[in-house]
Amino acid sequence: MADKIDMNQKWNWPLWIGFAVAIAGLFSYPLFAQYPLTRDFPWANLLLFAVGGILLGAGLVRAFGRPQLYHGKIFGSIFAVLALLAFGFFAHEIFYVHRQVPLSAQAPRVGENAPAFTLPDQNGKRVALADLLSPNGAILIFYRGHW
Amino acid sequence: MGFNYRFLSDENAEVIRRYDLLHPGAGPRHTDIARPAEFYIDSGGIVQWVNLTGNIAVRARPEEALRVIDALKQ
Numbered sequence: 001m002a003d004k005i006d007m008n009q010k011w012n013w014p015l016w017i018g019f020a021v022a023i024a025g026l027f028s029y030p031l032f033a034q035y036p037l038t039r040d041f042p043w044a045n046l047l048l049f050a051v052g053g054i055l056l057g058a059g060l061v062r063a064f065g066r067p068q069l070y071h072g073k074i075f076g077s078i079f080a081v082l083a084l085l086a087f088g089f090f091a092h093e094i095f096y097v098h099r100q101v102p103l104s105a106q107a108p109r110v111g112e113n114a115p116a117f118t119l120p121d122q123n124g125k126r127v128a129l130a131d132l133l134s135p136n137g138a139i140l141i142f143y144r145g146h147w
Numbered sequence: 148m149g150f151n152y153r154f155l156s157d158e159n160a161e162v163i164r165r166y167d168l169l170h171p172g173a174g175p176r177h178t179d180i181a182r183p184a185e186f187y188i189d190s191g192g193i194v195q196w197v198n199l200t201g202n203i204a205v206r207a208r209p210e211e212a213l214r215v216i217d218a219l220k221q
Contacts, residue, residue, distance in 0.1 A: 033204065040205045098204050101182050106167035110197055114188040117162040119155040127155055130192065137189040139212050142168050142181040 012062055012070040015079055018055025022083035025049040026090050033146065042094055049087050056080050114140070157181075173203075187215055195219055 025048030032038035032045060056079060063072035108114055118128045132138040163169050163181040174180035185207040187196035196215045198207040 036208055042204075094204070098202050101199075101201060101203060102168075102170055104167045104182060104184070104199055107184070107197065107199060108166060108186065108194045110194055112194050114186065114192055114194050115162075115165045116192075117165065119157055119162060122154045122156070127153060129188070132153060133188060133190050133192060135190055137187060137195070137216075139216075140186040140188055142163065142166070142184040144170075144174070144180045144183060 009071055010069055012059050012072040012076065014055040014062070015059030015072045015076040018052045018057075018059055019079040019083055020052075021048055021055060022052025023086055025052060026086040029090070042090075045090065045094075049083075049090070052083055053087075056083055170203075185212065187212065187219070189219075 025045045028048065029042065029045055032042060038044045056076070059070075059072055060076050060080060062070040063076045067073060114129060116129055118126050121127050129138075129140075157163055160169060160179060160181070166184070168181045168184050169179055170182040171179045173182075183200050183203055183206045185196075185198040186194055189195050196212075196219070198211075200206055
């Protein structure tokens with residue numbers, strides 16, 4: 001029975017690594033958002049949060065289950081709360097804020113005439129929609145950057 | 148079939164408003180910008196495809212637009 005107090009406590013690495021991985025799940029979003037595969041659904045970030053959460057959980061089980069062997073009851077709990085807050089913020093942004101788009105009920109619909117316009121191009125030359133339509137029509141993209 | 152790109156600037160969001168695509172306060176420092184939107188307009192000026200995403204992070208991919216155009220041309 002290893003019930004003696006061990007003066008050389010072991011490093012409770014899952015707490016540290018798990019916290020680092022979970023925080024990486026938040027801050028790696030600008031990187032993964034550059035690629036449609038990881039932006040359309042942020043599975044890479046969610047995977048990092050999941051791995052971080054599992055490690056943090058394992059570290060807490062160690063810290064509370066065998067406190068004589070592993071540190072981390074207090075800082076592990078703080079890590080877990082911070083990681084949860086990071087995940088909550090991420091989930092709120094991705095699954096709520098990103099979906100708050102206007103109704104655009106008056107936007108042109110299929111079969112309607114596209115409203116005419118004339119706008120300057122990058123050289124300051126004025127271009128009309130009609131100038132762009134022959135002979136094959138045009139894809140009109142309202143691009144706003146990554147916001 | 149080649150593609151040409153033209154970049155047009157809608158500095159005062161006039162066309163964005165005309166197309167009902169304004170997303171108030173969603174830009175940097177809460178400026179008004181367009182919601183992401185894509186249209187295919189045929190040579191007669193008729194809208195043939197509209198993509199109004201429900202999630203600003205999810206936008207039409209080039210392959211999707213090409214598929215739409217191919218389907219319409221058949």
